[in-house]
Amino acid sequence: MPDFFASRRPGRPGLAVFLNAGDPPLAALPDLVAMLDENDVDCLELAVPFPGSATDGPVIRASADRALADGVTLRAVLDAVAAVRPGLRNLRIALLADWSCTVRTLAPDDFAAAVRDAGCDGLLLHGVPPRLRLPHYEAAHRAGLPLVTTCYAVSGPDAMAEAARHASAYLYLVAHYGRSGTTAALDRERLAEAISTLRSATPVPVAVGFGVTTGADITLLEELGADAAVVGSAGVAHLAHARAAGHDPVEEFRSFLRELRAPGTAPTILQKKGIHP
Structure with a gap:
């Protein structure tokens, strides 16, 4: 299985970033993933866009709507990944697909094989x-396709055990209930306990997301025992800003990553530009 967070070391936990495929347009994906690869981002969570997600806040919902308005489909996303994947050195790509909008009508084995291929x-x-x-889960296993599973820091023992049992890429621990992009304070004690519980149950990395916007947040997650951080709305907000202002989205995101990778930093870029994830 690939190591999804190969860059992690003490003081530098792994990093995954979330983007909706097609926002920015798929034509920009080669330059964007090359930049992520050059800047030691470990994993791109690339979503096949879908509307009306109950777990996403307005920033990611608007991003998905832009991609859908441009006609982005599962086939287009898979073709785009196939074109860029051979040139990457370290960056891993984890496809995020919604069951109801994207997967429901497909045979599990056919879908898993298409994602793998x-x-x-x-x-x-x-x-x-x-x-x-x-x-x-079984279809992904037959296809040799590693799985990212999810649970919440407040999930019960059965839900945590199921997520740990089936994770083979990494386990995404959602820091709190609510929609993405929220700024709810982390319950440090509960989060540390959940990370410890999961680490004892699975050998794969535990990555924590929801509300991660700064280098300081990432440093805190490492102190609590996380292997990696997942950054979503904050990065998507920068891309939306670039689109609205006519800026280069790749350079805008590069600037965001530079500050994000600086330990203990406050959200100065967000504040200066008036960007609100």
Whole structure:
């Protein structure tokens, strides 16, 4: 299995960033992923856009809507990944797909094979009904496609155990309930306990997301025991700003990453530009 967070070391936890495929347009994906690769981002969580997510805040919802308005489809996303994947040195790509909008009508084995054949390094399935999870997990296993599973810091023992049992790429621990882009304060004690519980149950890295916007947040997560951080809305907000201002989205995101990788930093770029994830 690929090491999704190969760059992590003491004082520098792994980093995953979330983007909706097609926002910025898919034509920009080669330059964007090359920049992420050059800047030691470990993983790109690349979502096949879908509308009306109950777990996403306005920034990511608006991003998905822009991509959908441009006609982005699963096939287009997989073709784009297939084109860029051979040139990457370290960056891994985990495809995020919504069951209801993207996966529901596809045979699990056919879908898993298509994701694998495109060159995706892993798969995160969103919104799969509990009774249908196992067929998709088994199909991914047959395809040799590593899985990203999810649970919450406040999930019960059974949900945590299921996520730990099936994770083979990494386990995405959602820091708190609510929609992405929220700024709820982390419950440090609960989060540290959840990370410890999961680490004892699975050998794969534990990555924490929701509300991660600064280098200081990433430093805190490492102190609590996380292997990696997942940054979503803050980065997507920068891309939206670049689009609205007519700026180069790759350079805008490069600037964001530079500050994000500086330990203990405050959200100065967000504040200066008036960007609100």
